[in-house]
Amino acid sequence: MTIDIGKILNAPTSPLDEARPESLEDLFNKDPLELTKQDLERTVVYLRHARETFLREDAAKVPRGAKKTLTPVKQALDTAITVNDLEID
Amino acid sequence: MLQVAWDSTSIGYLKECPRKYQYMMVLGRQPREESVHLTFGLHYHKALEIYDHSRSRGMDHADAQLEAVRYCYTATVVRLGTGKAWRPWVSDDSNKNRFTLLRSVVWYLEQFEADALKTVQLANGKPAVELSFRYQTDIPIPTRSGETFIICGHLDRLVEMDNNIYFLDRKTTKHTINSDTFAKFAPDNQMSLYDFSSTVVWQTPVKDGILDVAQVGATFTRFQRGFLRRTPAMREEWYNDLGYWLIQAAYFAEKGYWPMNDKSCGNYGGCLFRPLCAKGPEVREKWLNALTVNKVWDPLQVRGDI
Numbered sequence: 001m002t003i004d005i006g007k008i009l010n011a012p013t014s015p016l017d018e019a020r021p022e023s024l025e026d027l028f029n030k031d032p033l034e035l036t037k038q039d040l041e042r043t044v045v046y047l048r049h050a051r052e053t054f055l056r057e058d059a060a061k062v063p064r065g066a067k068k069t070l071t072p073v074k075q076a077l078d079t080a081i082t083v084n085d086l087e088i089d
Numbered sequence: 090m091l092q093v094a095w096d097s098t099s100i101g102y103l104k105e106c107p108r109k110y111q112y113m114m115v116l117g118r119q120p121r122e123e124s125v126h127l128t129f130g131l132h133y134h135k136a137l138e139i140y141d142h143s144r145s146r147g148m149d150h151a152d153a154q155l156e157a158v159r160y161c162y163t164a165t166v167v168r169l170g171t172g173k174a175w176r177p178w179v180s181d182d183s184n185k186n187r188f189t190l191l192r193s194v195v196w197y198l199e200q201f202e203a204d205a206l207k208t209v210q211l212a213n214g215k216p217a218v219e220l221s222f223r224y225q226t227d228i229p230i231p232t233r234s235g236e237t238f239i240i241c242g243h244l245d246r247l248v249e250m251d252n253n254i255y256f257l258d259r260k261t262t263k264h265t266i267n268s269d270t271f272a273k274f275a276p277d278n279q280m281s282l283y284d285f286s287s288t289v290v291w292q293t294p295v296k297d298g299i300l301d302v303a304q305v306g307a308t309f310t311r312f313q314r315g316f317l318r319r320t321p322a323m324r325e326e327w328y329n330d331l332g333y334w335l336i337q338a339a340y341f342a343e344k345g346y347w348p349m350n351d352k353s354c355g356n357y358g359g360c361l362f363r364p365l366c367a368k369g370p371e372v373r374e375k376w377l378n379a380l381t382v383n384k385v386w387d388p389l390q391v392r393g394d395i
Contacts, residue, residue: 028187031175032162040155040162047195054309 090115091232091342094223094239095335096388097279103338104278105356110338111347112362117385118377120361126261128178129185133261133303134245136160136194138219141246145208145216154198161191183307184263193261193303193310200312206248206257206299209291217247222290223389228332231339238335241388244283244290253296255316256287261303270302271315281327284319294321 024046027039092099092114102110112118136157143153165178165187180186209217223241230236246257274280280298287295298317303310341347354360365380
């Protein structure tokens, strides 16, 4: 089996791969007036990914003594809250 | 000097401690120490206001979100001189800094992208976002014949859901959000003033107040929405009480003396004026310049629309 080094090096990376913590730190060190639209989009992608990870891990946490019922990520992300969803008088 | 136009900040200080009110509002002094919570809160509100305005102008969610992100980056730096030099806003608070501000704004907008709440459009076609208001009360100014006090301030947003109008406010906290979080806002001076004023501004009672609380941690931001209800009788009670407070303020102003409420010194993590009040009254004036800076609060400053 031969490894195609060129193919690996030229493989397209996903936006999430681009948005590593280091790359966000890069943006924080940049003069904000020089930030491009791509920089801002990369910020959102990175933070969106971080949020999804947080929601997934948060939903997986089970209070001591409670029955384990995981909230699907899709459901956790669902935000269409109405008054009826809230416990109010 | 007697203040005629009162916003929730002024009223809050007066209720908390007349001496603190005197320092902040009458003398226009503020502690040298920057409140990271205040700075963070101001940027958080402004970024979301920019998003709301952009959306109301017809911009889609993604582009409006980028506008808010751009604000977070640019507003949290200090320009040094006229050149290109700059330095970032430095916060030693692991929960409230440039990164957690950016994260909180983006996560909020992700969570509430498909929000059931829609911003009210005013008769002039503008969105009811960061809505500055002022109106004359019927609370007489004791020392001025025929004149009455004014209430003023800024509403984050008026929103509509199921044909009902609500006022919406946003808060950030480091503490875990639970039922106690929302219970703390009943009663609450600021929320009662917003509720009362929303009714005056909209000329019909708002159904409720809506409070979006963000728990800002070092590694996450969690949101919870709660509803604040004031009955007509509660509104009336708050307004009547306000009359007593303002008449008391007029009395303090006339006497030129604002008493210290030493039961409030430890509230909210400790009053920032505590080091000053800890000095003896005979030397306090000398310490005033050393421990505080001049910063006049103008309750009538317009931020958005009236």
